[in-house]
Amino acid sequence: MLRAFFIADFYPRCTIGVMNASHNIYIHVPFCISKCKYCAFFSRACASPDWDSYAEKIIHEIKHWRNILGRVSVPTIFFGGGTPSLLPTKIFAKIMDAIHENFELLPNAEITIEANPKTLDSVRLREFCDGGVNRISIGVQSFDDEKLKFLGRAHNADDARRLIDAAMATAKNVSADFIYGLPSDNTHDVIKTCNEINRIGLQHCSMYELTIEPDTPFGKMNLEMPTNDEMAEMYNAISKTLKLKRYEVSNYAAKGAECRHNQNVWDGEPYIGIGDGAAGRILINNEWYEELGGGKLFEKLSDSHRAIERVITGMRTRHGVMVDETIKKIIDIEFAKSHPDMLEFKSDNRICATDAGILGLDKIIERLVK
Numbered sequence: 001m002l003r004a005f006f007i008a009d010f011y012p013r014c015t016i017g018v019m020n021a022s023h024n025i026y027i028h029v030p031f032c033i034s035k036c037k038y039c040a041f042f043s044r045a046c047a048s049p050d051w052d053s054y055a056e057k058i059i060h061e062i063k064h065w066r067n068i069l070g071r072v073s074v075p076t077i078f079f080g081g082g083t084p085s086l087l088p089t090k091i092f093a094k095i096m097d098a099i100h101e102n103f104e105l106l107p108n109a110e111i112t113i114e115a116n117p118k119t120l121d122s123v124r125l126r127e128f129c130d131g132g133v134n135r136i137s138i139g140v141q142s143f144d145d146e147k148l149k150f151l152g153r154a155h156n157a158d159d160a161r162r163l164i165d166a167a168m169a170t171a172k173n174v175s176a177d178f179i180y181g182l183p184s185d186n187t188h189d190v191i192k193t194c195n196e197i198n199r200i201g202l203q204h205c206s207m208y209e210l211t212i213e214p215d216t217p218f219g220k221m222n223l224e225m226p227t228n229d230e231m232a233e234m235y236n237a238i239s240k241t242l243k244l245k246r247y248e249v250s251n252y253a254a255k256g257a258e259c260r261h262n263q264n265v266w267d268g269e270p271y272i273g274i275g276d277g278a279a280g281r282i283l284i285n286n287e288w289y290e291e292l293g294g295g296k297l298f299e300k301l302s303d304s305h306r307a308i309e310r311v312i313t314g315m316r317t318r319h320g321v322m323v324d325e326t327i328k329k330i331i332d333i334e335f336a337k338s339h340p341d342m343l344e345f346k347s348d349n350r351i352c353a354t355d356a357g358i359l360g361l362d363k364i365i366e367r368l369v370k
């Protein structure tokens, strides 16, 4: 009951004459050509959905947020999934037109689209870039056909290499996602992947550890996974081998090639989540709200809840979190000071995890937050 929810009159609105803060935008595209065996994301296998009704819903949400926030500026847009590269480019253009009509898209805005190598050729890639996309994030996962098959990916390694080449010739920024820590993986495999990333000259990549989620085919397979020590060894080998610098737990970039959208979200900036499966953090008149795309939720967040979220996301990044008055109230400063091997105070009043701390980050955050 999307419409009924949206026309309800309980949304706070921008105080007249006061401009709301800029908001980043995340748009979820929940369709994939097939379902990967490890995937627990909100997505379903459907290569030819009813794109017109999908676009109608997305544009309806865009207009809704314009009514609530006013014509705020937008520094980044991220089309995530699912598989956004399945979008017909005409539908993509329609959504972009709606964003231009309702918000102030900044001239240097970063516009990312996630792409599956099986769904994008160089013609459509060019059309997306002509329509505004300036960052392509490619779901490569592996350069090994056997591993891709095991993961249930629809593409092979050559499809991935071809798309990387085409994207590097077309878009300003190109990133690729990889998964390591498969049952048979070892440090040698990880180093081989990193060497190929170096050779290609990618400016950004994300290296994700395979996690087994219960409601997936992998979750039912009783797989023999690498031990924690083996995983840590592979993680350290990635940092040592890649020429790119780690700027977040799983993300590596050349200087200036960091993903601005994700960096903004981790830094605690507001963002609108649009589409079923999206989530957002909205800032209206200095108050924070949690929302779920499709109008599934809109709820005020307390200052302490928002501060904890900022610690959880900020501590994942190399530059950590700013220790302002709200953060001071919710973290145990004495604990931080007594663990210099794990936590570090920066001269600009930020706190971050050291290389050793990153390996046990969840436990450290649990202990750091009072």
Ligand code: SF4
Binding pocket: 031, 032, 034, 035, 036, 039, 040, 041, 043, 081, 082, 083, 116, 139
């Ligand atoms: S392409 Fe991505 S979202 Fe789609 S099924 Fe595979 S992992 Fe999940």
